[in-house]
Amino acid sequence: MPGAILALNAGSSSIKFGLFEVGDGPELRLMSKGGIQGVGGNPHFTATDAAGASMTDKHWQGKEAEYDAMLGALLAWAESHVHPDTLVAVGHRVVHGGRDFTAPVRLTAEIVQQLDALTPLAPLHQPHSLAPIRTLTALRPGLPQVACFDTAFHNTMPAVAKRFALPREYEDEGVWRYGFHGLSYEYVSRALRQDAPGLSAGRVVVAHLGNGASLCAMRDGQSQDTTMGFTALDGLVMGTRCGTLDAGVVLYMLQQKGLDAHAVEQVLYERSGLLGVSGLSSDMRTLLDSADERAREAVELFAFRVGQETAAMAASMNGLDGFVFTGGIGEHAVAARTLVCERLRWLGVALDAAANANGAGRISTPGSRVEVHVIPTDEEATIARHTHDLIA
Ligand SMILES: Nc1ncnc2c1ncn2[C@@H]1O[C@H](COP(=O)(O)OP(=O)(O)O)[C@@H](O)[C@H]1O
Numbered sequence: 001m002p003g004a005i006l007a008l009n010a011g012s013s014s015i016k017f018g019l020f021e022v023g024d025g026p027e028l029r030l031m032s033k034g035g036i037q038g039v040g041g042n043p044h045f046t047a048t049d050a051a052g053a054s055m056t057d058k059h060w061q062g063k064e065a066e067y068d069a070m071l072g073a074l075l076a077w078a079e080s081h082v083h084p085d086t087l088v089a090v091g092h093r094v095v096h097g098g099r100d101f102t103a104p105v106r107l108t109a110e111i112v113q114q115l116d117a118l119t120p121l122a123p124l125h126q127p128h129s130l131a132p133i134r135t136l137t138a139l140r141p142g143l144p145q146v147a148c149f150d151t152a153f154h155n156t157m158p159a160v161a162k163r164f165a166l167p168r169e170y171e172d173e174g175v176w177r178y179g180f181h182g183l184s185y186e187y188v189s190r191a192l193r194q195d196a197p198g199l200s201a202g203r204v205v206v207a208h209l210g211n212g213a214s215l216c217a218m219r220d221g222q223s224q225d226t227t228m229g230f231t232a233l234d235g236l237v238m239g240t241r242c243g244t245l246d247a248g249v250v251l252y253m254l255q256q257k258g259l260d261a262h263a264v265e266q267v268l269y270e271r272s273g274l275l276g277v278s279g280l281s282s283d284m285r286t287l288l289d290s291a292d293e294r295a296r297e298a299v300e301l302f303a304f305r306v307g308q309e310t311a312a313m314a315a316s317m318n319g320l321d322g323f324v325f326t327g328g329i330g331e332h333a334v335a336a337r338t339l340v341c342e343r344l345r346w347l348g349v350a351l352d353a354a355a356n357a358n359g360a361g362r363i364s365t366p367g368s369r370v371e372v373h374v375i376p377t378d379e380e381a382t383i384a385r386h387t388h389d390l391i392a
């Protein structure tokens with residue numbers, strides 16, 4: 001089935017994409033990757049070829065910066081590089097699959113409606129996941145579109161790791177831990193199996209540290225536990241999200257502070273995390289560069305929580321053989337990796353400071369009991385592979 005697949009990963013302020021050539025076999029070849037940054041503000045469209053050379057770099061303004069126009073332009077750009085009739089499908093990252101979607105699915109109007117009903121479970125993400133699906137359906141009604149879910153990878157978690165200690169009727173309604181960042185974890189799981197098969201068969205904590213952040217306890221490449229739960233609000237300190245919080249604080253906000261549900265949602269999703277603690281920025285790079293004491297405290301809390309939750313993930317697997325950093329912070333923030341590894345020393349992590357600073361793939365010392373790796377994630381590659389498998 002020769003042709004091409006466009007994989008889209010739409011977030012709150014950016015749309016990332018990967019364009020892949022399909023051959024006759026199962027392997028896909030990356031032709032281009034890039035994205036639109038500044039969606040909703042000053043959009044900036046860039047794309048590079050597989051070797052990293054720039055293919056386009058444009059700023060859009062006025063009518064060109066409107067959502068449908070931008071997606072139309074991205075689609076037209078992709079088609080101009082593969083010819084319209086060879087674009088065989090578009091795959092999307094959809095953050096929440098709820099209890100009904102545990103594997104990639106070919107989209108229909110009815111399924112889009114079902115996914116829309118999950119918006120309250122992922123208010124920061126689901127609308128952004130669905131927006132490009134709707135626009136592309138209007139632009140190219142006949143083009144097959146596939147949804148790939150962030151939650152699906154965690155379906156292998158044992159019941160005890162999924163369960164909340166709430167009255168059973170909540171569980172009957174689907175209130176349990178789903179977990180997220182699954183397309184990223186799936187990519188890392190495959191990369192480990194290929195490049196470090198011994199470790200991949202063991203007990204590994206994968207840390208996806210980006211704007212959203214979570215950990216996955218992986219044994220034999222499968223999810224055993226994760227720090228995110230029913231929503232992407234749980235677990236670690238994130239850019240603007242608080243992570244794990246005593247539910248009593250929510251009651252305090254409602255009952256003592258008089259906030260309504262919408263105001264609480266805003267505090268927890270948009271004004272907390274690194275931004276809330278530092279009062280400065282949600283961006284790790286800005287905080288690491290800052291001399292402000294509160295910026296330092298925000299980074300300290302971030303690393304402290306990664307350390308605590310790693311111990312919890314290790315407990316879920318009865319031990320720890322490896323630790324993997326991925327996501328924007330995990331891949332690039334040398335100082336943040338150092339702080340995290342210091343908190344994992346007692347678990348058997350010995351960091352090789354030079355390897356960490358030099359951007360090596362393995363950053364633990366040869367004698368480290370726990371192997372530490374940095375693996376750049378590629379959610380778009382996972383999306384493209386699933387899309388290909390589904391439509392082939
Ligand atoms: N060189 C760097 N040094 C420190 N932090 C970085 C660097 N590059 C990216 N980051 C951080 O990565 C985070 C964004 O991660 P990313 O995975 O790209 O986010 P998203 O969840 O939006 O996909 C930001 O906090 C950013 O500051």
Ligand SMILES: CC(=O)OP(=O)(O)O
Nearest residue numbers: 180181210211212232
């Ligand atoms: C699920 C989630 O938190 O995603 P992101 O990191 O893209 O915000």
Ligand SMILES: [Mg+2]
Nearest residue numbers: 011210211212
């Ligand atoms: Mg992300």
